[in-house]
Amino acid sequence: MTTRKPVIVGIGGTTRPGSSSEQALAMALNFAKAKGAETILFGGLDLQLPMYDPATAGDSEDARHLIAALRRADGVILSSPCYHGGVSGLVKNAIDYTEEMRADDRVYFDGRALGAIGCGYGNQGPGMVLAQLRAIGHALRGWNVPLGVAVNSAVVKFDANGCSEAGIAKQIEIMAGQVFDFAQMNVAARG
Numbered sequence: 001m002t003t004r005k006p007v008i009v010g011i012g013g014t015t016r017p018g019s020s021s022e023q024a025l026a027m028a029l030n031f032a033k034a035k036g037a038e039t040i041l042f043g044g045l046d047l048q049l050p051m052y053d054p055a056t057a058g059d060s061e062d063a064r065h066l067i068a069a070l071r072r073a074d075g076v077i078l079s080s081p082c083y084h085g086g087v088s089g090l091v092k093n094a095i096d097y098t099e100e101m102r103a104d105d106r107v108y109f110d111g112r113a114l115g116a117i118g119c120g121y122g123n124q125g126p127g128m129v130l131a132q133l134r135a136i137g138h139a140l141r142g143w144n145v146p147l148g149v150a151v152n153s154a155v156v157k158f159d160a161n162g163c164s165e166a167g168i169a170k171q172i173e174i175m176a177g178q179v180f181d182f183a184q185m186n187v188a189a190r191g
């Protein structure tokens with residue numbers, strides 16, 4: 001029997017206020033919340049962490065906050081813009097902080113559902129970012145959910161009312177639902 005809400009952490013966005021990658025991520029977390037999750041968003045401004053260094057990683061209060069949230073997470077959703085053909089340095093640096101979880105009972109993303117969103121100015125970049133995020137998540141022992149979301153932000157626009165493309169909004173909803181369902185199974189199995 002499920003005893004608590006699944007915790008789903010979102011990591012992504014850029015330092016640009018209203019970035020499409022952050023708004024897509026926020027939309028995904030809202031869908032997860034509507035299904036019953038506790039959600040925690042680390043957007044672009046939260047991710048301005050020092051360059052990851054194992055020797056000093058614990059010095060950053062923001063980094064400690066991120067790792068504390070990830071340790072509670074049953075699911076994680078990653079969202080990155082395409083910068084020069086790949087995941088942005090900002091998002092990758094944040095992911096690198098999971099090295100602080102290397103000695104945990106549940107190392108890195110072990111046993112956690114993983115959703116991914118890739119954004120780019122065109123059709124090629126988002127797909128590459130999506131593939132990279134899923135490869136990174138897999139390397140960190142996470143369980144990628146079946147649907148990934150590729151957003152061409154030259155065409156798809158986000159605002160307070162949601163997303164300009166109903167098809168993309170639906171994909172985000174399905175992906176977030178898959179992360180929620182797997183996370184809920186984790187909670188039922190592990191408590």
Ligand SMILES: Cc1cc2nc3c(=O)[nH]c(=O)nc-3n(C[C@H](O)[C@H](O)[C@H](O)COP(=O)(O)O)c2cc1C
Pocket residue numbers: 013014016018019020021022081082083084085086119120121122123124125126153
């Ligand atoms: C430094 C930089 C490099 C970029 N490189 C690419 C790229 O290689 N391919 C691409 O499709 N878009 C590229 N873009 C565009 C962004 O991926 C795109 O505008 C994305 O939607 C921006 O994310 P945001 O709306 O979340 O800020 C680049 C943008 C910046 C600022």
